[in-house]
Each structure stands twice: as C-alpha cells, then as structure tokens.
Amino acid sequence: MKKTWSSLLESLQHAGKTLLAKLASRSTPSGSGGAGGTAGLANTGEGLQVNPLKSVGVKLFAIFFFCIVFFVLIVGLISYAKSKDVIQTKVADATEQTAIQAGQKLDLIYSTYEDLSMQIMLNEDLRKLVTELRTTEANTYNYMDLSRQITDKLNVYAFANKNIKSIHLLSEKGAGVGSSSNAAGGGSAAEQPWFKQIVEAGGQAVWLETSEKGYSQENVISSGASPSFALGRVLKSMTTNQITGVLLIEIKVEVIGDQMKQIDMGDGGSTIVISSSGNYVYNADQALLAKPNTLNLDKSALDKESGQLKTKDGQNQLVFYKSKINGWHLVGLMPVNELVKDAKVIFDITVAMAFGAMLIAIVIGYLLARMIGRPLIQLRNLMKEGEQGNLRVRMAVKGQDEIGQLSVSFNEMMEKITQLVQQTNVSAQEVLGTAGELSEASKKTAMSAKDIAVATEEIATGASSLAVESERGNELTHSIGMQMQSVVSANVIMGTAAGEVQTSSKQGITYMNELIGKTNETESMTRSMVEKVDNLKESTRSIVKILDVLGNISKQTNILSLNATIEAARAGAAGKGFMVVADEIRKLADQSRQSIAIVGQITEKIQNEIEETVQVLSKAYPIFQEQIASVKEADTIFKQVDAQMGGFIERLSEVTESISQLETSQLVLNESMTNVSAVAEESSATSQEVASLSTEQLSISNGLVRLSDKLEELSNSLKQSLSKFQV
Template sequence: MISRFQSVGTKLFLIFFISIVTFVLTVGLVSYNISKNTISSQVSKASLQTVVQASEKLDFMFRDFETISSQIQTNTELMDQMWKLLYFEVDQDERVAIHRKILSSMNLLLHSNPNAEGIYLLNEKGSFGTSNQKIPTQFMEQDWYKKTIEGGGKFFWLAPRERGYLGLGKENTQLFAVAQVLKNSLNETVGVLLIEFDANLLSETLDKVKLESGNVLIRESSGQVVASTDPSFTDQVASLKLDEAEGQFSIKANGMEALVVYKVSDVTNWSLIGFIPKQFLYAEANYIFRITVLCAISAALLAVVIGYLIVRRVGRPLIQIRDLMQTGAKGNLTVKSDHRSKDEIGQLGNSFNEMIEKITSLISDTSVLAGKVLHTANEIVSGSDKTSTSAKEIAMATESIASGAGTLAEEAMRSNEITQNTQLQLLSVAESNSEISASASEVMLISNEGIHHMSNLMTDTYTAEDTLRTMADKMGRLQESTGSIEKIIQVMEQINNQTNILSLNAAIEASRVGAAGKGFMVVAQEMRSLASQSRESIQVVSGIIHAIQEEITGTVSSFLESRQIYSAQVNAVKEANAIFQSVHDSMEHVISKLGDSTLLIQQLKESQTALGESIGNVSAVSQQASAVSEEVASQSSEQLKISRELVGLSTQLKQLSDALKESLSKFKISE
C-alpha cells in the first residue's frame, strides 16, 4: 500500500507549493538586501558629510580660541610688562601698577570672549591670571605643562577636567583648555599661557550634530573621550584605530553592528566620531522584509488552494486506475477504465483497456500452446532414454582408445627427452670447440705479433752488429792516433831540451861580452823560461795522452768482450724467432683441425635436431590422439549427462505444462 506522502498528487502539491514560496522568498530577500545595502551606503555618505561639516565648525571655534593667545602674543607692551614683572627688581608701587595693568588686559580679553572661563600666565618665578584665587604651583610637575614647554610655542589642547587644570574652577564643572608658550620680542620665554573653557560648549556643539539615530563624541589621539552625547558608547569608540584624516567603517560591539564615521581635526588633532547603530539604518529595509514575509504567507495559502485542485484533478483518476490494475493483477481481466477525458489521464485509461484486452488474448493463446507443449514433452522423454543408452557405449570405446594413445605419447615424450639431452651435450661440445678455436686464434695472433717483433729485433740486431764493427775499426784507428801523438810529444821534448841548451849557451856568451850583451842576456833568460814552461806543458799533455791511451785500450778490451756477448745474444734471437715460427705453424694446423671438428659437430647437431623434431611430431600426434580420445570420452560423458538432464528437463517441462494450465485457469476472461 502506497503511503499518502508517496502519491503523485502529494508530490505535485509539494513541488508547486515549494516553488511558489521559494520564488516569493527569494525575490523578497534579494530586494531586502539590495535596499539594506543602498540605505547603508547613502546614510554612510550623508553621516560622513555631516561629521566633516561639524568638525570644520569646531575647528573654526578652536581657531577663534587660539586668537586670544595670539592677541596676547602680539601685544608687545603687555609682554614686556610681564617680562619686567617676572625677571626685574621693581619697587612695590610699580609692581602693583604693572600687575593691575596685566590683569586688566587679561580680564578685557576674558570678557570679550564669553566662552572663556579663565586666562592664566604660568611661570616658575610667579603666575597670575583672571581668577581671584591663588594659583597653585603644582602645575610645574604635571605632564601637560612639561609638554607645552617642550613644544616651544605650539598649541596644546587639553581634554576636559574637573574644575580645570589649576583647580580654580567651580564645583562640578568640566573645563577644557589650550596651552602655549609665550615669548617676548627678543624671543625669550615669558611663561605658559593657559586658557580654560567650559566643556558644556563642546556638548552643546555635539547636540547640534544630527545623525540618523546615532551618537557623536570627540576623542583625543590617545583614546580619551573629550565629549559625548551618550556616555554608554564611550568604551566601544575609545579603542578604535583611525588611520586616515577622515573615513568610515563598520564595527560590532555588545552584539550589535554599528556604522562609524569620523573626521580628525586639523587644529586640535581631536577626532569627531559618529556612532550609528545599523538597526536604525535598516528600519525601512525591515519594512520591506515584513512585506516579503506577508507575501510569502499569502503565496503559501494560494499554493495550498491550487495544490488541492491539482490533487483533485490529477490524483483521483490516477488512484482509480491504480485500483483497476490491482484488480487485474488478482486475475480479473474483465475490468475497464471509464475515464474518457482527452488529456494524458484519459489516454492512460485507454491504454489500460487495450492492455487488458491484449493480456486476455495472450492467455487464451497460451492455454492452447500449453497442451501442445505437454505432448511434446512426453515425446522428448522417450527420445532422451534412447540417447542415454547410446552415449554409455560410445564412452566405453573412447576410453580404450584414449588409454593406448596416452601410452604412446608417454614413450614419445621419453625419447624426446633423451634426444634433447644429447642435443644439449652436442651444444656443450660445440661451445668448447669454439672456445678452443678462439684460444688457438688468439695464440696464433700472438705468435704472429711475436714473429713480427722478432723480425724487427733481428733487423735491429744486424744494424747494431754493423755499428759495433764500425766502432771497433774506429777504436783501432783512435789507438793508432794516440801512438802518433806520443811520438810528436817526444819530438817536442827533444826540441825543448835543445832550446834550453841554446838559451844556456846564449847566456854564457852574453856574460862574456859584458855590457854589450845585456840585451841578449835578457832574451836568453826569456827563452830559458819559455823552454821550462814548454817542458812542463809537454809533461802534462804527455800524462793526459798516456791516460787517454790507457782508457782507449781498456775500452777496446771491454768492447771486444761485449761483442762476444752480443754475438751470443744474436744467436739467441735467431733461435727465438725459429721457435715463434714453429708455434705459428702448429697453431695453423690446430685451427684447421678444429674447423673440421666444428663442421662435423654442426652436422651431428642438425641430425639430432631433425631426430628431435620427428620424435616431437610423434609425441604431438600421440598427445593429439590422446586429447581427442579424452575429448570424445568427455563429450560422451557429457552427452550421457545431458541425456539424463534432458530426461529430467522433459519431466519438469511436463510438470510445468500442467502447472501452466492450472495457473491459466485462474484468470477470468469472460463474464
């Protein structure tokens, strides 16, 4: 049974209802948000303009207050009198007169500006002002006084304080002030001028600033609130950070959103801040929201009425057709739909009637066919029994064939394994033969290289032998030359001896002649000295020649010995060359034999391969025969199994035919 919430009518009703309500709410909420943003933007601009104008008015007022200080500063007579009274010794009468004149000027300025509450000149040497009370000296320890002194002529605006900054004001009176250093015409500091004003002036000015249900306050740069129209907003605004000269932004404080607009004063550096709760800004937008809610409720009621009509128009005919289908499902095929409209529901009723008619015809035809199927099932049961008997006989014969083919296949596989092992051994022998052939080729290459090197060595040996023979001849001639040099030295020694004797005879003859032979005596002495030097040089050369001759003799002897050794080495080289040639010839013979062996092994390998292929073919044929036999046996068993299943299926078909006839008898196809 379908629940009410699952019916088509209910679904149509919910779709229509949700669509209308969603559309109305979407349009209303979009309009509400657009109007809210527009109002917020317009109010923000207007509020910022109002705050800017109010700040400019305050700056004009503050500049007017600063002119009081300028008037005193430009009054040189008054400044000189103050300077004289503070820093010079004057008699009492003159002091009193100057003091009265100063106070008179200050009172005149005070009365000319009704907003001023007091004017004071503060100095460590003395202070005076418009108040009748004595000015305390504690001001020198206060921060505002020190900052004013350090400012050097700059105006310092001071936030309201109870009874003012000197404590000379009235009870329960808030006074704000401006302070400035005064200097005379010589640019010498006279003192600090302090002018105090009633703080109610600021409150009255703020009350004139009209914002949309908002609050306005003045704040110092340090965060201290100077004046406010509503003290409850002081804590929220005191900590705000203002980065520009003017601007606007939104904040959230105490669970409430608010718009903040501000303007920083160019004179006092105080900030005029407007604080507007957004709930007042959105009052008109909330009216749009309430209208949207009312429209949504009206649309919901209208959707309920229209949805009811849709359910009545669509849901009920569908329920009637559903009931007819359930009746037909129980076996009563005589039911018909009487809905005759031309819409989709009427077409559905006509289609239902056509379906019932076709089902009735189908059941009649099926009843006839069921009888024929029952007869055919009986014939199939008889044929299946015969097929099962034939399949048993075929299976037994096939099993015998498969057994013989399997034995043949096993023998062929065993022969194939032996052939493969033999082939592997031949491959191993062929690989070994190839390795030996490669080694022999390497040896042959090495022997060729050795023969080449031995040939070069013998050529070099013959060349060296010719060189040694030439050197031996040159050594003999050199030895003969040293003998000739020795003979020449002997001749030179004889000449030297004769020269020495000649010089001695010349000296004797010169001594006989006397004075006339003194010159000849000198020549004889020089010749004797030259003969002595020649004898010494000949002896040295003779010793050197004798040493060279001994060295040459030893060299010739050593050379002859090495020549014998070198001859033996030449013979050894010739023998080694003969050995390399013999190895080369032997390797050529071995390589030739290995080539013949490799050829025979290759032929044997091809024969083994052909034998293995033949055995493999026999094995394959045997395996195929065995596989075919097994497949035939399997098919025979399968056929036997199928025959048995066919018998069972034929029996089931007979039973199903009976059941079908019984089921068809339940349908009512005529009145």
C-alpha cells in the first residue's frame, strides 16, 4: 500500500510540474494586439518581466488541480476506512448470530445429557439393584451378579448414544460399582477433585471440563486414553435422602467438534469452547485440550451472555456465546485482516479514481487557466502599452461574461481617450500656428515702432509720410485683433472638449461603481448558496441516523425470529406453525435490511454530491474576490484620467488668461495708433509729444513680442505632451 501511495504522489507531482511549466511559458507576454493591431511592448523598448508562478492562470490551475485531487483522495481514503469498519462490523454481527445459534444447539445437546442422567437416576430397576448391592457382601457371587446387572443397565444407555464414551456408577466412597466400558475397579476416586465437586452439588448436574486422557482413574475405571468431558450427578435414596451412588457420564469431545465444524470462520479462523475456568474444552488442535486458553483476554470480557470483542493486540476479532446450561463459552476467532480483505477493492477503486480525477483536473484546470488567465494577461499588456502612449491598442471581445464586458469598457475608454487626444492635438496645432503669426506680427509692430521713432526725428520733413505710416499701423492692429479673436475661439473649443472628456471619465467611474456593487451582490448570493447547501448536508446526516435506527430494528427482528425458530424446534410438532411465522418474520426483516441499505447508499451518494457542490462554490468565491480587485483597479485608472484632465483644463485656463492680457495690449496698441494718426495731423506743432508717444509705442511693442514668444512656448510644450500618444 505504501508503494502504491508513493507512486501516486510522484505521478501527481510530475504532472503538476509539467502543467505549471507549460502554463508559465504561455503566460509570459511576447506581444499584444487587439482590434487596432499594435506592435506590442517590444516596440516601446521596454519588456514586461513577470514571474510565471504569480500569474493568475497558473494560480487558478494550481488551486483547481490540487483541490480536486486532494478531495478525491480524502473521500476515497475515508470511504476505504469506513467500508473496512462496516464490513468488519457486519461480518462480526453475522458470525455472532451463527455462534449464538451453534451455542444454543450445544445447549440442547447438554440438556439431552442432563435429561439422560436424570432418567438413569429415576430408573426404578437400577435404584433397586444399587440398594440391594449396598446390602450385599463384597466379593461374593451375588455381589458380582448385581454389579453385572447394573453394568447391563448402564450399557443400554451408553449404546443408545454413540457419543457417550462410557457411563460409570460409583459408590459414595468412590469405589466402582458398574461401568459401561467393562472397566475393572478396585481403587477409590473419593480423593479426586471432580468426585468431591459432584458430591458437594447435592444432586444437581455437574459438568466437568475436558480431561486430556478422560476421567478413568487407575485401578478404578479404565475406559481408554482419549480426551473427554463428563457429566456427574449424585444418586440419593428416595426415603432417607442419603447418597447411594455417584453417576459419571463421559462424553466424547467429538460431539462438540461435529457442531463446530458447521461454523465457518473464514481463512485463518477457528472455533473453540472454553470452560468457566478458562481451559480449553474443545479445540481443533487436541494438544491444547484441558490447557489454559491463549486468547490474551481479560476474564471479565466474557461475562456477558454473548457479544464480540477484539484481542489485546487487535489482530483477531472474537464472537462468543455463554452456555445457559454449564456456563462454558463458545468462542469464534477471526483474523481482522481476513474480515476486511474485501475492502481492498474499494482502495483499488480509490487509486483509480484519484488518477482519473488527476487527469480531469489537468484538463479542466488547463482550460480554466486559458479562459481566465490569458484574457487578463492580454488586457494587462494592452494597458501597459496604453501607459507608454500607444492609444491604438484594442482588446478582442470573445465573450459576454465579465471579462468580455471589461474588454468592451476598455475599448470604449481607449476610443474616447483617442478622440480627446486627437481633438487636443488639432487645437494645439492651431494655437501654435496662431502663436507664430502673433509673434511675427509683434515683431513687425516693433519694427514699425522703430520706424515711427525714426519718423518722429524726421517729422519735420513731412506729415504726409507719417500719416501713411499711421494708417499702416491701424491696419496691423486690426489684423492683430482679428487673430486674437481666432485664438480665443480655439481656446474655448479646447476647454469644451476637455470638459466633455472629464464628464466621460466621471461617467466611467459611475459605471465601475455599479459594476463593483453587482459583483458584491453576486458574492453574497454565492455565500448564501453555500450556507443552504450546508443545511441540506445536515438534513442528509439526519436521514443517515434514522436509517441506522431502522437497521438496528431489522437486526433485532431477525434475532427475535431466530429465537422463535429455536423455541419452535424445541416445541416439536406443536411449534411447526409458529416456526413458519418466525421464518416469514425473518424474511421480512431481511427485506427491510436490504431496503435500508439501498436507501443508505442513495443518501450517501446525495451527501457526496452536496460535498462536491460546496467545494465548487468555495472555489468560485476567490474568483469573485479577484474580479472585484480587477474592477477596482480599472476604477483607479478612470480616476487618474479624470485628475489629469482636470490639470489640463487648468492649463487651458492659464492660456486663456494670457490671451486676454494680449487682447488688452492689442486694444492699447490700437488706441495708440489712433493717437498717432491724430498727432500726424498736428505733427508740425506737437513733434515733442509725438516723440514721447513713439517711445511708449516701442515699449508696448516689445511687451507684445514677449507675450507672443510665451504663447509659442506654451504651444510647443502642449505639442510635446501630446506627441507621446499614438492615435
């Protein structure tokens, strides 16, 4: 058995390692792709190193594989141990009934010999001969003739029963009076313990345990050297109640052996009879007769009328019956190993089922790992690519379960983020172009301011030239105003788009919260289902207890029917009708026992199926926990997107504020140019005032150039931030 279990464990270990290595090689990411079809993590210049033993697929396979194999082995071993106990108990019960029946048959035989001794005692002719012999002088012809007549009477009883070895009649002093074995006597048996025991009984039947060479004493009785047990009784005078003789009936041990041969205790079993003092009355090995028993039992263990027990070393099962006639014990000895040898078939089936469960667990665990682990690994790789800036990744949707819904949500999220980045990229390009134009216009304005300064120095040469330049300045400021309006409109569009993205991310967070709530409800329902199945299991246990009670009732009914059969047999012809009724009761008891056994098997099968249901639900519970963790992780991603979009909106607000300041400066420039036109008309009179205004104009133009450069830097920064996204 140890070799079988070691080979089984080695096979399980080898199969587990092989499948784990295979799943680990499959779980290592070599690239990713979806509906959009991307190059994978290798294109980003960074590989994702993952410990295969920490993969979800490998963990699912390992848990499923080892749980199934472990529980199959546990159930098989428990079934094997339970079947051994049941078989041992049932066989012992059946053997106990056989022993009781054999013991009752022996009691009938013992009763027959007691009745025979009573007949001899009450034989009037024999009593007269004994009385006459007591008054006759010994060693006379009359004495010898009376002794011969007594022997003839005893021979009649001895020859009528072939199992009687001899019948002896002794005087109250132990001298031989007559014997059916033609024994010669001249000595006395008065000093023998058995003779004293018979005399002290005062007329009650006394059963003497087996003597190795019989109860024939040297010079008293000589009936052979074969072993025998005996029955003794005192003969008394009907008038004086004095002892007139001692009757000793020697019985062959074979009379017990014939009954013992009818009891089959299986291979290695035996049946023996033990006296109340613990010596062998009967044993198949005649060398042990009249010797103390070797059963290694306490004397108090056999005090009951019948029962079953084990030896102290636990190697043998005993069933016994205590005779109601002489107190001797009929003991059936059965080796425990022989009782439970039929249970080895269950052990072999358990080993075969363990191998079958191992193969099934490998296949189902592998499919389960592929069904759950691989989509999660693919989704993880796609998210990693999205983190690196590749927004073109998409997850292929292959089912309608939670993983399929998660894939759909991921694709929709990536689609919206892609649209947001595309729109932001377009807006950034427009802002960059507008900033370039504004910078160019600002530079031109600065150059014009310088020209105005030069013109103010030459204002005396002609106001007409200054008027033309002032008109040109008005046109430039008007163009700047138009461009500023365009920048403001583009900034408003960008703000609106950013708000929409933020709203979508918040809606995604709401959806994820609903998904978490539904997953928690599913978990609660699973837990409730486990509790209900546990309650059902308790109900089946109650049914098993009821079946045990019914089995005990059937067993008691069977015992009562056997007792009724025995009593009917004793009653003879008058009890034949009662014997038929008892036989029908016994048949009904057997049918009830078979029906109870079938119901017990069905109940045990239901209980095993309930156990398997609890195991499957217990395995599904950790999967729900992992699903909740994945959903919470996706919820965290949505919240990060929402936070980043909030920062982006703040930066757009800063750009809007800068553009507002630039628009204010443009209005100041426009007002200044109007003043320049007015001054040009009065240039000849107010040249100093025009020079002062030209200096102020130059300062404002330089400020405008700085603002244009700052706007261009912000546009370049926004462009660089968006350049890492691939759309």
